[in-house]
Amino acid sequence: MELTDSVWEIIKTNSNVLDGKVWYGVKSTKIFCKPSCPSRIPNKSNVLLFTNPDDPVKCGFRPCKRCQPINEVVSDEIWVAEINHILENYYDQNLTLAELAILAHGSISHLRHVYQSKTGISPSEKLMQIRMDKARILLLNSNRSISNIGNDVGIPNNSYFIKIFKKIYGITPHQYRAKRPN
Template identity: 50%
Template sequence: MSVTDIEWAAIKNNDKTYDGIFWYAVKSTKIFCRPSCPSKMPNRHNITVYYDKNEPGQRGYRQCKRCQPLGEPVDNEEWIKTINNILETKYAQKLSLEDLGHLAHGSPSYLRHVYKNFTGITPQQRLIELRLQAAKKELLQSNLAIKVIAGKVGIENVSYFIKKFREKYGESPLHYRKSHAKKSDS
């Protein structure tokens, strides 16, 4: 069901008069909000509107950390799951801490603080881990150039990519490809 023009206008204008009347869920982030939520404007085609406040949660959406659509604080463990989901699905895209804050509906600095306290690493460190894991798979499954693989996993600077790969796996991406390709050929 598509979003009506009235619902869309309420969301676009952060109209508080519609709070408690309907809630909107964003398919791409799996988060739901009040119409007055000040978070980044989602694409209209990614929105589903609910008139029962419990339905978004029943359908697998998590509460927005920023607007707290049910009027209660969002559990940090749930928020971390949301952040991890965003990192895992969007690791190949340009993803700054500010972008992550918008997508996870929280302030970047608070997000970083909560994430690090909960996981022991920063969201940026987790993002690099995911990118390097994807690169490792790509090195063994393709013959793409190192520069292309680096870009494909979201790291535009190939020197930085090689440095981080070496720090994580103890060898350069090219050496990794050669040494592990030989093992799989045997």
């Protein structure tokens, strides 16, 4: 089905006119919803339409936790996997817990609670792990400046980037880079 202006308007206004007839998937989050879903309006270029609720699942999308487009509750395990997917794809942005909750289609407090109970760490801690791992890879495989690498992984404050890196790895980014084989 084609994303016409009239269908897009239904999604933008959260109308229930097409509920049960059309589902939309968001490519950037791999979540699919009913047109009436009250979650944040996605970028139109990231939207795929489906006329059968089984098709988005076959394409790797998971049902929205908020609107439950196939009238099934999404398990916490699947939701945590989706949160991890979002963290892996948005680590380089200013990703607050509020923004993460919007992208994962859940509330802030529920997201924090479920994530912590299933993983043993907070979403913020996981985000920092991802950022530091990406920074470590960039330090070993590029000649970008330390401040540029910090910025590339979503930590534009160079002092803070160095402080966190040293806390996790026990040495500064400069010292870490110096250890790489030539």
